[in-house]
Amino acid sequence: MNIYDVAKLAGVSIATVSRVVNDSPRVSEKTKRRVLAIIEESDYTPNVFARGLGLDSMKTIGIMCPDISDEYMAHAVSHLEHRLRAYEYDCILYCSGYEQKNKEKSVNLLLAKRIDALVLVGSIYAGDGDDESETEYIRNAAKQIPVFMINGKIPGDNIYCGYCDDKQVTYEVTTELIRTGRKRILFLSDSYSYSANQKLEGYEEALRDAAYPVLGDLKLYTKNDIHYVRDMLLARKDLDFDSVVATDDGLAVGALKYAAARKITVPQDMCVVGYNDSALSVSCEPELTSVDNQVEKICNNIVDDMIKILQGSEDFEKEHSVPGKIIKRCTTDF
Amino acid sequence: MNIYDVAKLAGVSIATVSRVVNDSPRVSEKTKRRVLAIIEESDYTPNVFARGLGLDSMKTIGIMCPDISDEYMAHAVSHLEHRLRAYEYDCILYCSGYEQKNKEKSVNLLLAKRIDALVLVGSIYAGDGDDESETEYIRNAAKQIPVFMINGKIPGDNIYCGYCDDKQVTYEVTTELIRTGRKRILFLSDSYSYSANQKLEGYEEALRDAAYPVLGDLKLYTKNDIHYVRDMLLARKDLDFDSVVATDDGLAVGALKYAAARKITVPQDMCVVGYNDSALSVSCEPELTSVDNQVEKICNNIVDDMIKILQGSEDFEKEHSVPGKIIKRCTTDF
DNA sequence: ATGAAAGCGCTAACAT
DNA sequence: ATGTTAGCGCTTTCAT
Numbered sequence: 001m002n003i004y005d006v007a008k009l010a011g012v013s014i015a016t017v018s019r020v021v022n023d024s025p026r027v028s029e030k031t032k033r034r035v036l037a038i039i040e041e042s043d044y045t046p047n048v049f050a051r052g053l054g055l056d057s058m059k060t061i062g063i064m065c066p067d068i069s070d071e072y073m074a075h076a077v078s079h080l081e082h083r084l085r086a087y088e089y090d091c092i093l094y095c096s097g098y099e100q101k102n103k104e105k106s107v108n109l110l111l112a113k114r115i116d117a118l119v120l121v122g123s124i125y126a127g128d129g130d131d132e133s134e135t136e137y138i139r140n141a142a143k144q145i146p147v148f149m150i151n152g153k154i155p156g157d158n159i160y161c162g163y164c165d166d167k168q169v170t171y172e173v174t175t176e177l178i179r180t181g182r183k184r185i186l187f188l189s190d191s192y193s194y195s196a197n198q199k200l201e202g203y204e205e206a207l208r209d210a211a212y213p214v215l216g217d218l219k220l221y222t223k224n225d226i227h228y229v230r231d232m233l234l235a236r237k238d239l240d241f242d243s244v245v246a247t248d249d250g251l252a253v254g255a256l257k258y259a260a261a262r263k264i265t266v267p268q269d270m271c272v273v274g275y276n277d278s279a280l281s282v283s284c285e286p287e288l289t290s291v292d293n294q295v296e297k298i299c300n301n302i303v304d305d306m307i308k309i310l311q312g313s314e315d316f317e318k319e320h321s322v323p324g325k326i327i328k329r330c331t332t333d334f
Numbered sequence: 335m336n337i338y339d340v341a342k343l344a345g346v347s348i349a350t351v352s353r354v355v356n357d358s359p360r361v362s363e364k365t366k367r368r369v370l371a372i373i374e375e376s377d378y379t380p381n382v383f384a385r386g387l388g389l390d391s392m393k394t395i396g397i398m399c400p401d402i403s404d405e406y407m408a409h410a411v412s413h414l415e416h417r418l419r420a421y422e423y424d425c426i427l428y429c430s431g432y433e434q435k436n437k438e439k440s441v442n443l444l445l446a447k448r449i450d451a452l453v454l455v456g457s458i459y460a461g462d463g464d465d466e467s468e469t470e471y472i473r474n475a476a477k478q479i480p481v482f483m484i485n486g487k488i489p490g491d492n493i494y495c496g497y498c499d500d501k502q503v504t505y506e507v508t509t510e511l512i513r514t515g516r517k518r519i520l521f522l523s524d525s526y527s528y529s530a531n532q533k534l535e536g537y538e539e540a541l542r543d544a545a546y547p548v549l550g551d552l553k554l555y556t557k558n559d560i561h562y563v564r565d566m567l568l569a570r571k572d573l574d575f576d577s578v579v580a581t582d583d584g585l586a587v588g589a590l591k592y593a594a595a596r597k598i599t600v601p602q603d604m605c606v607v608g609y610n611d612s613a614l615s616v617s618c619e620p621e622l623t624s625v626d627n628q629v630e631k632i633c634n635n636i637v638d639d640m641i642k643i644l645q646g647s648e649d650f651e652k653e654h655s656v657p658g659k660i661i662k663r664c665t666t667d668f
Numbered sequence: 669a670t671g672a673a674a675g676c677g678c679t680a681a682c683a684t
Numbered sequence: 685a686t687g688t689t690a691g692c693g694c695t696t697t698c699a700t
Contacts, residue, residue: 015689093397282560348694349671
């Protein structure tokens with residue numbers, strides 16, 4: 001059943017059917033009703049490929065993330081999908097993995113699909129900020145279609161960014177820890193991404209502002225695996241710390257497991273703060289104080305702006321920064 | 335840059351370019367090389383819409399799940415996406431929510447996209463097995479394209495199912511609990527889905543086989559929220575149980591929190607078994623014995639068969655059942 | 669081995 | 685208000 005069949009059945013031309021389907025005002029109420037009736041009873045659906053060919057768009061947004069089974073990214077994708085659906089856009093999902101080569105390849109495959117815009121979820125795509133060539137492929141993509149970053153920031157034409165102010169909130173967290181008497185705060189991270197670097201900056205600035213030394217020993221990079229972190233900490237007998245600022249809840253829970261193994265009481269003898277306010281944070285014992293980085297808000301902002309940009313409007317922000325929110329639970333005494 | 339431009343530059347017809355692009359053997363090695371060179375240096379990519387229009391396929395699979403922020407579904411989608419990518423299929427993702435109406439609407443929107451096949455993730459789509467009309471929209475979809483269920487089973491032409499043998503493994507878990515002396519086993523669930531019903535059957539059969547009574551009191555349906563479950567259990571002072579079989583880790587962790595609040599020692603005075611072997615199960619304390627329902631295996635099986643079906647091969651299974659695996663941790667004494 | 673041309677189903681410019 | 689028709693860029697059949 002195509003537009004010709006419908007036209008024939010309704011006794012009109014295909015142009016009229018097309019007008020009806022696209023809700024053009026240049027059709028009389030009467031014919032419109034007749035055509036609509038035929039469409040209804042014949043179960044006609046316009047061929048999206050033909051339409052795409054003509055308009056050079058299928059109203060599809062490419063969403064790329066390193067790993068959809070990561071809770072944070074899954075949440076981001078969930079919000080993006082919902083918001084985009086409200087605007088009648090579809091999402092095609094690419095999980096690129098974490099390797100540079102695959103990230104580049106995925107972007108190219110996605111571009112070949114003639115998507116209307118590209119969303120990159122995860123600060124991993126922003127690189128570590130040092131090496132420009134690392135993000136070259138993103139700037140190239142932006143030459144063809146608008147590119148949006150969730151939780152990442154890279155400069156460039158046609159690139160729009162939304163992120164949590166990780167530096168500020170990590171500064172606040174660290175400062176609270178200092179205020180409540182912590183002397184040796186361990187910074188625990190699992191990556192050198194843009195966002196991890198922001199968190200580190202906030203941590204260091206808080207230390208400096210409190211006239212604390214910034215010690216290399218107290219900055220640890222490890223694998224985001226609860227047991228791995230616990231065992232690693234257990235093995236590092238030289239390490240002396242009375243609190244932990246982690247860039248992810250998984251790392252924080254690992255620290256909690258370490259405390260349990262060493263019979264260290266939390267929060268009295270050790271404070272822990274996680275990041276992302278994930279399901280882990282209420283599953284562990286004691287329940288974890290964590291930072292909510294407002295991914296829903298970021299995603300909604302980005303989608304709303306994307307639609308405006310795709311419609312050619314000028315009324316949007318090139319960047320959105322939202323403040324993080326400290327969710328106080330039981331692993332801190334503030 | 336389109337096929338005409340490439341043809342002109344290479345001094346051949348568009349048919350030849352098309353043959354080269356599609357790796358047809360009916361092109362001389364020499365022209366092939368020349369055309370390939372032009373394609374390379376001009377960055378030509380075939381227009382997927384035009385190709386889709388001609389072939390009536392864009393090599394795209396529709397993946398639908400109620401909620402991608404659910405860990406289980408996120409994992410399923412992750413595995414599906416990876417496997418499909420290996421076969422050069424793209425995924426378009428729809429999150430339908432849990433309401434019947436939206437599920438039906440989402441399927442129809444997806445069908446209108448002229449996807450090559452549809453994957454339904456989550457036993458929620460299989461209904462509760464009682465009401466046929468609830469799954470009518472799926473059988474209708476199957477009239478147009480093959481439909482695949484991850485963790486669900488509904489009969490019908492062109493519908494293919496992959497699932498974990500939830501009944502069997504729940505039977506085993508319950509039997510172990512009985513063997514280790516548990517008398518009053520609470521069955522905790524959050525839905526009446528196909529899979530939840532299978533688990534219930536396994537639970538009941540185990541009780542019957544052990545000549546235990548099957549008590550209505552001990553079958554509880556609640557919300558999948560850790561604190562909610564804890565508080566609900568705390569409020570039900572009448573309830574007497576010495577172990578819990580939960581259909582999801584979140585529920586199980588809720589039971590654990592209840593035990594902690596009541597100072598009940600786990601596993602000595604109360605055993606708990608979760609389901610899905612999620613990140614929660616190693617985050618909580620003590621760590622949770624859980625059932626791994628082998629979602630990766632199910633997804634891979636389904637995708638492999640899907641490809642065969644799309645290629646017209648007959649060498650596939652209409653159904654895949656994989657056994658669940660009990661991951662023993664610290665909340666049981668078996 | 670290669671080319672010419674029909675056809676896929678739609679949108680939109682133009683004609684009436 | 686409605687119809688006619690030219691693309692959109694590809695695949696494929698049929699000639700050569």
